[in-house]
Amino acid sequence: MNRFSYLRATSIDEAVREAAADPTARFIAGGTNLIDLMKYNVERPTRLIDITRLPLDRIEESDGGGLRIGALVTNDEAAYDPRIHDRYPLLSSAILAGASPQLRNSATTGGNLLQRTRCYYFYDPGTPCNKREPGTGCPATTGRNRIHAILGTSEHCIATHPSDMAVALAALEAVVHIAGPDGERTIALSDFHRLPGDHPEIDTILQHGEIITAVELPSTDFSRNYTYLKLRDRLSYAFALVSVAVALRMEGETIAEARLALGGVAHKPWRDPEAEAMLRGQSAAEGLFASVAACILKDAKGYEDNAFKIDLAKRAIIRALFQAASGTPQSQTDKRIQ
Amino acid sequence: MQQPNAYIGTPQNRVDGRAKVTGGAKYAAEFEAPDLAFGIVVSSAIAKGRIKSIDTSAALAVPGVLQVFTHENRPRTAWLDRNFRDETAPPGSPFRPLYDDKVIYSGQPVALVVAEEFELAAHAASLVRVEYETEPHMTDLDLKRSEAYVPPKKRSGVKPPPSPRGDAEGVFAQAPVKVHAEYRVAIEHHNPMETHASTVVYEDDGTLTIHDKTQGAQNSQSYVASVFGLSSSQVRVVSPYIGGAFGSGLRPQYQLFLAVMAALELKRSVRVVLTRDQMFTFGFRPLTIQTISLGANPDGKLLSIMHDATQTTSTFEDYQEVVVNWSNLLYHCDNVKLTYKLAQVDTYTPTDMRAPGAALGVAAIETAMDELAYATGIDPVELRLRNYAEMDEADKKSFTSKELRACYQLGAERFGWEKRNPEPRSMRDGRELVGWGMASGVWEAIMQKTAARAVLTQDGNLEVASATMDIGTGTYTILTQIAAETLGLPMTSVATKIGDSSLPKSPVQGGSWTAASAGSAVQNACLSVREQIFKYARQMESSPLANASIEQVTFAEGRIHLTNDPSASVTFAEAMQAGGVERIEAEEKASPGMLTSMRYSGYSHSAVFAEVKVDEELGVIRVTRIVTAVAAGTILNPKTARSQILGGVVFGLGMALEEESMLDHNLGRFMNHNLAEYHVPVNADVYDIDVIFVSEHEEMLNPLGIKGLGEIGVVGTAAAIGNAIFHATGKRIREYPITIDKLLG
Ligand SMILES: Cc1cc2nc3c(=O)[nH]c(=O)nc-3n(C[C@H](O)[C@H](O)[C@H](O)COP(=O)(O)OP(=O)(O)OC[C@H]3O[C@@H](n4cnc5c(N)ncnc54)[C@H](O)[C@@H]3O)c2cc1C
Numbered sequence A: 001m002n003r004f005s006y007l008r009a010t011s012i013d014e015a016v017r018e019a020a021a022d023p024t025a026r027f028i029a030g031g032t033n034l035i036d037l038m039k040y041n042v043e044r045p046t047r048l049i050d051i052t053r054l055p056l057d058r059i060e061e062s063d064g065g066g067l068r069i070g071a072l073v074t075n076d077e078a079a080y081d082p083r084i085h086d087r088y089p090l091l092s093s094a095i096l097a098g099a100s101p102q103l104r105n106s107a108t109t110g111g112n113l114l115q116r117t118r119c120y121y122f123y124d125p126g127t128p129c130n131k132r133e134p135g136t137g138c139p140a141t142t143g144r145n146r147i148h149a150i151l152g153t154s155e156h157c158i159a160t161h162p163s164d165m166a167v168a169l170a171a172l173e174a175v176v177h178i179a180g181p182d183g184e185r186t187i188a189l190s191d192f193h194r195l196p197g198d199h200p201e202i203d204t205i206l207q208h209g210e211i212i213t214a215v216e217l218p219s220t221d222f223s224r225n226y227t228y229l230k231l232r233d234r235l236s237y238a239f240a241l242v243s244v245a246v247a248l249r250m251e252g253e254t255i256a257e258a259r260l261a262l263g264g265v266a267h268k269p270w271r272d273p274e275a276e277a278m279l280r281g282q283s284a285a286e287g288l289f290a291s292v293a294a295c296i297l298k299d300a301k302g303y304e305d306n307a308f309k310i311d312l313a314k315r316a317i318i319r320a321l322f323q324a325a326s327g328t329p330q331s332q333t334d335k336r337i338q
Numbered sequence B: 001m002q003q004p005n006a007y008i009g010t011p012q013n014r015v016d017g018r019a020k021v022t023g024g025a026k027y028a029a030e031f032e033a034p035d036l037a038f039g040i041v042v043s044s045a046i047a048k049g050r051i052k053s054i055d056t057s058a059a060l061a062v063p064g065v066l067q068v069f070t071h072e073n074r075p076r077t078a079w080l081d082r083n084f085r086d087e088t089a090p091p092g093s094p095f096r097p098l099y100d101d102k103v104i105y106s107g108q109p110v111a112l113v114v115a116e117e118f119e120l121a122a123h124a125a126s127l128v129r130v131e132y133e134t135e136p137h138m139t140d141l142d143l144k145r146s147e148a149y150v151p152p153k154k155r156s157g158v159k160p161p162p163s164p165r166g167d168a169e170g171v172f173a174q175a176p177v178k179v180h181a182e183y184r185v186a187i188e189h190h191n192p193m194e195t196h197a198s199t200v201v202y203e204d205d206g207t208l209t210i211h212d213k214t215q216g217a218q219n220s221q222s223y224v225a226s227v228f229g230l231s232s233s234q235v236r237v238v239s240p241y242i243g244g245a246f247g248s249g250l251r252p253q254y255q256l257f258l259a260v261m262a263a264l265e266l267k268r269s270v271r272v273v274l275t276r277d278q279m280f281t282f283g284f285r286p287l288t289i290q291t292i293s294l295g296a297n298p299d300g301k302l303l304s305i306m307h308d309a310t311q312t313t314s315t316f317e318d319y320q321e322v323v324v325n326w327s328n329l330l331y332h333c334d335n336v337k338l339t340y341k342l343a344q345v346d347t348y349t350p351t352d353m354r355a356p357g358a359a360l361g362v363a364a365i366e367t368a369m370d371e372l373a374y375a376t377g378i379d380p381v382e383l384r385l386r387n388y389a390e391m392d393e394a395d396k397k398s399f400t401s402k403e404l405r406a407c408y409q410l411g412a413e414r415f416g417w418e419k420r421n422p423e424p425r426s427m428r429d430g431r432e433l434v435g436w437g438m439a440s441g442v443w444e445a446i447m448q449k450t451a452a453r454a455v456l457t458q459d460g461n462l463e464v465a466s467a468t469m470d471i472g473t474g475t476y477t478i479l480t481q482i483a484a485e486t487l488g489l490p491m492t493s494v495a496t497k498i499g500d501s502s503l504p505k506s507p508v509q510g511g512s513w514t515a516a517s518a519g520s521a522v523q524n525a526c527l528s529v530r531e532q533i534f535k536y537a538r539q540m541e542s543s544p545l546a547n548a549s550i551e552q553v554t555f556a557e558g559r560i561h562l563t564n565d566p567s568a569s570v571t572f573a574e575a576m577q578a579g580g581v582e583r584i585e586a587e588e589k590a591s592p593g594m595l596t597s598m599r600y601s602g603y604s605h606s607a608v609f610a611e612v613k614v615d616e617e618l619g620v621i622r623v624t625r626i627v628t629a630v631a632a633g634t635i636l637n638p639k640t641a642r643s644q645i646l647g648g649v650v651f652g653l654g655m656a657l658e659e660e661s662m663l664d665h666n667l668g669r670f671m672n673h674n675l676a677e678y679h680v681p682v683n684a685d686v687y688d689i690d691v692i693f694v695s696e697h698e699e700m701l702n703p704l705g706i707k708g709l710g711e712i713g714v715v716g717t718a719a720a721i722g723n724a725i726f727h728a729t730g731k732r733i734r735e736y737p738i739t740i741d742k743l744l745g
């Protein structure tokens, strides 16, 4: 833990201004990730800007008929909000698949998107890690990589993004609202997180000083045929080895519209437009689902411990597509896989 | 109607329950002291080499930092290995914190930063810069296996494998049915909720009162005294409550050394608490590779057993546990070869972890027996009955008692085992394959010499005391029950004092021996008080008990009365007044009976039945039901006993499916060193667990017939689950934990 000063921001402007002025300042929301990382000496901010009093804690109807979730809405508030529960059950389900009730009570929408990888090495300053200290190397590629990525990796980093919520948001094509020193902007959630490439130290497109103000859900209705299927090393309270968010719009037996995002397999929620296109206009069938799965995983690359994820992801995709198509989404309390 | 004060064998609430749930119970890191300073440990980043330089200037420059201790400035301590050895140390050279510039394992403490505040110390610790000169390390057992050796020096209390009997190899070669396989269980860390901590209170007279997270107050006390050259009167260890330990507190851990060192040097009180990741920088259950060869007749009768185990140890100590002996203890066989070897790797020395050795050895033999059941087409329970060991064949001794047959029978009945279709993959529930598996469990019933004191005062209050510990097991409660019943007092009149090195001598709490050992000592002390008070009662003027013998009276509700005439009675107070005494005090010991142990072997047993449901395509495993039938002599308190077994079963579930400390061999370091990535079972993993205590008459081990329950719940559980998974899926996974990748692989 290093020494830091603390400021409780009273307006978005103030928060942004103060953060922009200090390159090692960090916003703090629920603190469930940042404080851990500070204790591990992974994050060493000199200034904490507490944003929890900012007026970003509401869920509101948006102009286009969707919902706008304030960045400070906690994960549990979002999951149990009746509007989200009814209109975006995929999001509720994904949130409830993550962490524990205690954590979800503190964790916020913005913080969840910006939580950092759970790569063992990233958390341990006694080891090298390109994400933590650029240029030091990536011991995970030749070390323990059970929880690491199989898609979109680079030789410099094979970490995954651990969020469940973000996977559902990617499938729902949510939009992230950002305020910064240069004003406001929006970006599609799928473009928010980046792949590691040559700069694994950069997780997202967010610039220093920018703050997430909200996440907006478009009005498209996927409340009937959806699922969030999460596979992990115990039945609850573990990060995903592989997770699949599926949102379908069915017209009779036909899949009119399909969205599919994978978690636990890449540096960002993984979507594959080509695979989604294969589903459109088709009816649910094992063979189709298997070829969709094969398509998504065709460029997957496994390492010593995590190669199993390739096969597991295919199986999970097939099952999740069936769950969604048949309108029997995975329960997050009954641990039997539907 | 129940005899008043007849507590033994009845379900009683924990006497310490209220203190625990209200925060009244204090743990090592919760004791306060004036001017308390805080120490934070800096851990080595490399696994092997030397410290070239260590720059503490930035840390020392932080206002409020009192000192940074390293090998360069540490005070002198004892220098003989023997001074560092503790009650449970294996042969070798115990680890010495900050001893010299050598690094012998990753995570080794290389500095202690002490400051006025905890946060300051943590901050300053992050400023210590260590430069290493690395040397090649080796942590991979597979690469060291060829160098495995039979430990030249036996570890005290750990029985080496018996000499071979018959011709196991020859008979195996000819056997009509053979099972031959290799089994592995991953490294596990104990991970009790309470991390290791020591608060060392520097008293005005320079003596130390230490609150240590330990399973042995006197073990910690004598370690501190001998390492720092203090007399035992200068060191007192007081650890009334322990937040779980599972063996991690058997040996004094390095935070104790560091806290004492700093307190003596700074002449002030110091607390050192390890972080969760530092909980992965000392003992653990070692990686174990076992090979088992079973030769049998087509009727399942074992002709030959060969069981070999290789475990890791450190480069500085020969850790040992009993892994292979259990095979022949469970099963009758004339041709037996059991072997046990160690291979050195660059980690810390392993440490006993709940059911050390047995949890591993029984997991392997009970999986192998399941394989034999399929190879012969015999029901797994029936196979075990056909090979039932009527005696301890290795030592040629009878068992003091053994109701394992009843465990099989009652467990099977409760579980509904007779409805099982033996065919793998034959049972299903929707998309899930259903599997039923079973395994046996066994653990030694051990007694250790233990002393206890009982003090009865005229007001009818009894205090019993022993330096034994309660690591969450319920020791306070059962000692209170035994004392209350022995003297005929309500439990509320009994105060039990333990966890203090100044109390009558006790070994560490471990091995499931505490109930039998401390329980018997407390009983003896109370019996001695009983005799004295009875003497006073008889000597009273016109005593109604004048002509009675102690066999003719009953002690109940604070009085002594004739058993067949309750109206003829004397109260304790009357007797003591008549005798002219304010208090009656007795200190007694209990020891294992030499004659019994020469002729008999004492073991507790269990039969574990497990139901799993496995998603056929995704490999997700749910352990939906466990029935465990335990025979462990007298069950003192069915309520706390059940909790012990539940905890043990969940521990076994962790071994079966989840727990694994992952070593990065390139770095020689455990990598998943936190509870987010080191998985132990959570509530969602635990479905129904049904505990049956099988009645078992035991009278040889100790008068109360206690065998102990700390470990038996763990043993057998992993194999029962693994066998159920085979029954469900037809897939035999011989490597625990059985994770999704292994099942789908
Ligand atoms: C043991 C454990 C298990 C977990 N399991 C899961 C799981 O299974 N699935 C899952 O998805 N998650 C899991 N989590 C992670 C949890 O969801 C995240 O820690 C949480 O969502 C982070 O939110 P927060 O508000 O606490 O973020 P903080 O810790 O406050 O912040 C995280 C980061 O986001 C930045 N930040 C926060 N808000 C904003 C904003 N509005 N604008 C710009 N920057 C911002 C902070 O500066 C910081 O860098 C787990 C966490 C733990 C500790």
Ligand code: SF4
Pocket (backbone or CB within 6 Å): A117, A119, A120, A121, A122, A128, A129, A130, A131, A132, A137, A138, A139, A140, A141, A156, A157, A158, A159, A200
């Ligand atoms: S995978 Fe990424 S986060 Fe992990 S060690 Fe490599 S660079 Fe660091």
